[in-house]
Amino acid sequence: MDTMGMSDLQISLVVIGGAVVVGVALFNWVQQRRFRRSAEEAFGHKHEDVLLEPDVSIEEGGRIEPQLGKEVLQEFQTEMSVGIAEQGIDAGEAAEFPQADATPKVAVPILAEQKAIEAGGAGGIDYIVNIQSDALIAPSGLTAVLLRKFDFGKPVHWLGQRDSGASWEEITVETNEGGGGYTKLKGCLQMVDRSGPVSEVNLSEFFDMVKNFSTHMNAIADLPDIRHAHAQAVALDQFCAEVDVMVSINIISKDGGAFTGTKIRALAEASGLKLETEGAFSYRDESGAVLFSLNNFDSAPFLPDNMRTFTTHGVTFLLDVPRVKNGERVFDQMMHLAGIFSTTLGGMLVDDNRISLTDSGIVKIKQHLGSMQDMMRARNILAGGEISLRLFA
Structure with missing residues (x-):
């Protein structure tokens, strides 16, 4: 019986030791996979050596x-x-x-020099919609739109102008909470990044969201043509791939x-x-x-x-x-x-x-x-x- 007990103990120790070795190997594998994934995300789009x-x-x-x-x-x-x-x-x-x-x-x-070049635009980097209202668009009305900034496959940022003489300011969920509203808005959907151009589907969804928002707020929206914007995005993406x-x-x-x-x-x-x-x-x-x-x-x-x-x-x-x-x-x-x-x-x-x-x-x-x-x-x-x-x- 003692011999059998010792044998069981030895077997248990071997199993535990094997589990530890496998655990360490699995941890190292996960670390390398995580690093490779982050590197591929950073440099995965048509990099040229x-x-x-x-x-x-x-x-x-x-x-x-x-x-x-x-x-x-x-x-x-x-x-x-x-x-x-x-x-x-x-x-x-x-x-x-x-x-x-x-x-x-x-x-x-x-x-x-940098400001002058940047101010000249980047050949349509953003799909820009303009919204104008005779009355202030209240912060409460903007919240739902701002919360959808991650829904279109590319970054979205919003700018607002409180009156015709005021400067444009960036609007976020945080800054909107304490704001007094805006009479003019610009919605900017970035059309290209290293993952490629924005899809026509995402452009259409952004278009529809802005149109519905403007109607609800009794505001006027200037919405550029989607197909033309998508063609611009594809052309810009091709240029970006070259450089x-x-x-x-x-x-x-x-x-x-x-x-x-x-x-x-x-x-x-x-x-x-x-x-x-x-x-x-x-x-x-x-x-x-x-x-x-x-x-x-x-x-x-x-x-x-x-x-x-x-x-x-x-x-x-x-x-x-x-x-x-x-x-x-x-x-x-x-x-x-x-x-x-x-x-x-x-x-x-x-x-x-x-x-x-x-x-x-x-x-x-x-x-x-x-x-x-x-x-x-x-x-x-x-x-x-x-x-x-x-x-x-």
């Missing part, structure tokens, strides 16, 4: 280790003399790294070895990048806008709790072209840090096909980036501006 385009091809002749030029390397060494021993570095040792200037060396565009470029610069080990999480984190933080909840390090400007990010070359995200034991075969710098002002200058800054990382980690710069990047290849990438932002400017859409951030969200 300029490193894979024929017109920015890398010089043929095998994998040549990238040479960024003596002057550039000297600049790297002058601004950040980062020396890392072959053994791993604890994340707490980041203080030993000379701190890179976290303030980006990127010229801020003239505010007046929706994501520049990626990969750094992989020369000898097939692994980079440690402690080295990556120490170097990233010394360079002004901060690890964020999305599983990547971000480099932001003074206003908090992301200029570029540092991601794991493999699928797993960077997580604060596992950086001490984390290893990877490479890292990737990403620049979201339509969401960054002065893209060519930001690209130079990103390449500056990529060179530092490559030298310090003992890696090499490659494209997504693991082909080494050369000076001429990098120049072509930069030129392609600049041409994309020039195309946007020609359409009165300033890269990194308010309209662009809405379109490429």
